[in-house]
Amino acid sequence: MEYEPVMGMEVHAELKTKSKVFCGCSTTFGAAPNTQVCPVCLGMPGVLPVLNKTALEYTIRTAIALNCRISEYTYIDRKNYYYPDLPKNYQISQNYTCLGYNGWLEIIFDGEKRRVGINNVHLEEDAGKNLHPEHGGSESLVDLNRAGIGLMEIVSEPDMRSPGEALAYMTTLKNLLQYLEVSDCKMQEGKLRFEVNISLRPMGSEKLGTRAEIKNLNSIKVAIKCIEYEIKRQREILSSGGKVEQETRLWDEATGTTRAMRTKEFAQDYRYFPEPDLVEIYISKEWQEEIRKNLPELKDVRRTRFIEQYGLPEYDAAILTSSKPVASYFEECLKIYNNPKTTSNWIMTELLRELNNREMEPDECPVSPRHLAAMVQMIDNNIISGKIGKQVFAEMLESSKMPEDIVKEKGLAQITDTGEIERVVENVLSENPEAAEGIRAGREKAMAFLVGQVMKKTKGKANPQLVNKILREKIHS
Numbered sequence: 001m002e003y004e005p006v007m008g009m010e011v012h013a014e015l016k017t018k019s020k021v022f023c024g025c026s027t028t029f030g031a032a033p034n035t036q037v038c039p040v041c042l043g044m045p046g047v048l049p050v051l052n053k054t055a056l057e058y059t060i061r062t063a064i065a066l067n068c069r070i071s072e073y074t075y076i077d078r079k080n081y082y083y084p085d086l087p088k089n090y091q092i093s094q095n096y097t098c099l100g101y102n103g104w105l106e107i108i109f110d111g112e113k114r115r116v117g118i119n120n121v122h123l124e125e126d127a128g129k130n131l132h133p134e135h136g137g138s139e140s141l142v143d144l145n146r147a148g149i150g151l152m153e154i155v156s157e158p159d160m161r162s163p164g165e166a167l168a169y170m171t172t173l174k175n176l177l178q179y180l181e182v183s184d185c186k187m188q189e190g191k192l193r194f195e196v197n198i199s200l201r202p203m204g205s206e207k208l209g210t211r212a213e214i215k216n217l218n219s220i221k222v223a224i225k226c227i228e229y230e231i232k233r234q235r236e237i238l239s240s241g242g243k244v245e246q247e248t249r250l251w252d253e254a255t256g257t258t259r260a261m262r263t264k265e266f267a268q269d270y271r272y273f274p275e276p277d278l279v280e281i282y283i284s285k286e287w288q289e290e291i292r293k294n295l296p297e298l299k300d301v302r303r304t305r306f307i308e309q310y311g312l313p314e315y316d317a318a319i320l321t322s323s324k325p326v327a328s329y330f331e332e333c334l335k336i337y338n339n340p341k342t343t344s345n346w347i348m349t350e351l352l353r354e355l356n357n358r359e360m361e362p363d364e365c366p367v368s369p370r371h372l373a374a375m376v377q378m379i380d381n382n383i384i385s386g387k388i389g390k391q392v393f394a395e396m397l398e399s400s401k402m403p404e405d406i407v408k409e410k411g412l413a414q415i416t417d418t419g420e421i422e423r424v425v426e427n428v429l430s431e432n433p434e435a436a437e438g439i440r441a442g443r444e445k446a447m448a449f450l451v452g453q454v455m456k457k458t459k460g461k462a463n464p465q466l467v468n469k470i471l472r473e474k475i476h477s
C-alpha cells in the first residue's frame with residue numbers, strides 16, 4: 001500500500017533581545033557558565049518576573065508577519081515539570097491563550113506557491129543547558145546562562161506532505177525571522193530548534209494516522225534526515241501490519257535513527273495554570289498598527305532595491321536577498337569596494353556553498369566582507385586572476401588571513417612582467433610548432449591550447465590578456 005506522510009512542526013526561535021525575558025540578565029552567547037544569572041532566572045523563592053516589552057513586541061511582529069490574528073488580551077501560564085536545567089520547576093509559557101493564532105506562511109515548493117497554516121505563535125522562556133563532560137564521567141553539569149532567554153514558539157498545522165516541503169517551510173521561516181530582526185537563528189548556537197510531528201496514512205485517506213513527535217532537532221539538515229528516517233520506520237511498521245505508538249522520540253545523530261523517549265504526555269500532565277506573578281497583557285489595536293507599519297525592509301522590497309540600486313540581474317538579486325544576513329554581507333562588501341556584479345558572483349558561488357555546507361551564518365564565516373572586498377579589488381587591479389582568487393578564497397576560509405598577505409606569502413601575484421611571459425611563450429611555441437602553424441592557417445582553436453600551456457607553466461599566475469597578446473605577436477611575427 002502507498003502511504004502519505006503528514007507533518008506539522010513546532011519551531012523554537014531564541015529572541016535576540018539584549019536581556020532575558022523576565023529579568024535583566026544578558027543574553028550574549030558564549031559567556032563562562034553561570035555568569036549571566038540572577039535570583040529571578042535562578043528560580044530563587046520570593047522573586048518576581050517582569051516581562052521584557054521588546055520580547056513581547058518581537059513575538060507580535062512575527063505573528064503579524066505570519067498573517068496571524070493577534071489576541072487583544074492574553075495571559076502567561078505556568079507549565080510545571082521537573083528538569084534540572086530550569087531550577088524553578090516550571091516554565092513560563094502560554095497554553096490557554098496565545099499572542100497570535102490562525103495564520104499562514106507562504107512557501108514555494110516544486111515551483112508552486114503553497115500556504116502552510118500557522119496554528120499559533122506564543123512566547124515562553126528557554127531552559128538552561130545540561131553539560132555532559134566529554135571525558136565520559138558520570139557527572140552532569142548545568143549552565144543556566146540560557147535559562148530565561150525569551151523563546152518564541154511557532155506551531156504549524158499538519159500541512160506538510162514531504163521532506164522537501166518541510167525543508168521549504170523551515171528555510172522560508174528562518175529567512176523570515178532574520179528579515180524581521182527578531183532572532184539571528186544561529187543553529188550552531190542552538191537558537192533555532194525544531195520539533196516534528198509525523199504520521200503516515202494510506203494514500204487518499206482523510207483520517208490522520210498515529211503520530212510520533214521528534215524533539216530537539218537543532219538544525220534544518222538534521223530535521224530532514226530525521227524526517228526521512230521516521231517516514232521509513234513508520235512505513236515499515238504499517239506495511240507489516242503493526243501499529244505506530246503515539247510517543248515522543250529522540251534523534252540519535254550517531255546512529256542516524258530515532259528512539260522512543262517517553263509516551264506522549266498531554267497538556268493535563270503539566271498542570272498548567274495562569275502565572276500569578278504576571279499581569280494580563282493588553283495589545284491595543286494602535287500598538288499592533290504601529291508594529292505593522294514599522295516592519296523592517298522585507299525580502300521582496302530588498303530584491304527590487306538591489307536590481308535598481310546595484311544594477312544586478314534579477315537572478316542575482318533573488319539569490320542574494322533570499323537570506324537577510326547574506327544580503328547585508330553583500331552591501332557591507334560594496335561599502336569597502338564597489339563592484340556589485342563580481343562581488344555577487346563570489347557570494348553566490350564560493351561563499352554560499354561554504355555557508356550551506358557548514359550551516360553557518362555569514363558573520364560566523366572566517367571570510368568577512370573586508371576579506372572578500374579586498375580580494376575582488378585585487379582581481380580588478382590584475383594583481384591576481386579570478387582563478388587564483390579561488391585558491392585565495394579557500395586559504396582565507398582556513399586561516400582568516402587577509403588576501404594581500406596570502407598572495408605575498410604564497411607568491412600568488414600575477415606575472416605582468418612582459419619579459420618573463422615572453423620567455424615562457426617562446427618556450428611553449430618551440431615545443432608546439434604545429435599548433436602555431438595551425439593558428440597561422442586560421443585554426444583558432446589551437447590558441448586556447450597554447451594559452452593553457454603558458455598558464456600551466458606559470459602555475460596560473462600569468463596575466464591572461466598579456467599571454468594572449470604576446471602569443472599572437474610571436475605567432476604572426
Ligand SMILES: [Zn+2]
Pocket residue numbers: 020023024025036037038039040041042148
Ligand atoms: Zn536573570
